[in-house]
Amino acid sequence: MTELVREKLDLPEGKSKLLLHSCCAPCSGEVMEAIQASGIEYAIFFYNPNIHPQKEYLLRKEENIRFAEQHGVPIIDADYDTDNWFARAKGMEHEPERGIRCTMCFDMRFERTALYAHEHGYDAISSSLGISRWKNMQQITDCGIRAAEKYPDLLYWDYNWRKKGGASRMIEISKRERFYQQEYCGCVYSLRDTNLHRKAQGRPLIKLGVLYYGDEE
Numbered sequence: 001m002t003e004l005v006r007e008k009l010d011l012p013e014g015k016s017k018l019l020l021h022s023c024c025a026p027c028s029g030e031v032m033e034a035i036q037a038s039g040i041e042y043a044i045f046f047y048n049p050n051i052h053p054q055k056e057y058l059l060r061k062e063e064n065i066r067f068a069e070q071h072g073v074p075i076i077d078a079d080y081d082t083d084n085w086f087a088r089a090k091g092m093e094h095e096p097e098r099g100i101r102c103t104m105c106f107d108m109r110f111e112r113t114a115l116y117a118h119e120h121g122y123d124a125i126s127s128s129l130g131i132s133r134w135k136n137m138q139q140i141t142d143c144g145i146r147a148a149e150k151y152p153d154l155l156y157w158d159y160n161w162r163k164k165g166g167a168s169r170m171i172e173i174s175k176r177e178r179f180y181q182q183e184y185c186g187c188v189y190s191l192r193d194t195n196l197h198r199k200a201q202g203r204p205l206i207k208l209g210v211l212y213y214g215d216e217e
């Protein structure tokens with residue numbers, strides 16, 4: 001197993017309280033443990049109305065709640081306002097991953113994170129989204145900065161969680177915790193496109209709630 005050796009982290013610019021947007025337990029596991037090991041005061045903000053269907057949303061959310069409780073970290077269970085998400089995604093149904101629909105999706109999630117942070121005394125926000133190698137880190141950072149800069153005292157912490165062993169520790173922690181392993185990004189369109197890709201390759205379609213990290217071994 002990879003040694004869980006990490007550098008000591010500090011919030012930039014003298015910031016003192018972090019609200020961490022979390023997309024799921026596998027992505028936030030390493031991020032949470034790295035933050036915690038550095039003694040940074042933080043809470044988790046679970047706001048992901050993009051996740052479809054609700055069964056998948058609940059699987060991801062409940063696992064994240066369990067892990068946060070296990071670590072004694074407050075977790076804010078925000079709205080599942082799917083109507084708003086679909087309204088904003090209108091016309092982008094056939095955009096590819098990492099395109100403008102994803103920018104909208106990150107913007108929406110970070111806007112709510114930033115608003116909550118502003119209203120509840122947090123001076124920094126960040127997200128576990130960037131740790132996934134499937135994501136465009138710069139796209140996520142741009143969205144995070146855009147959301148935070150609406151509030152004068154709020155900063156988006158653009159730390160690259162993938163680096164310095166973060167990506168491999170993410171997998172180690174996911175296996176250690178036997179986290180649920182989602183097989184698509186989250187929205188109905190990513191589910192559709194992943195299944196189309198699988199079909200073209202003659203692979204079975206996604207089944208929700210069956211794959212857990214470490215099981216394939």
Ligand code: SF4
Nearest residue numbers: 102105185186187190
């Ligand atoms: S592919 Fe992922 S990031 Fe992009 S819109 Fe769908 S859920 Fe959001």
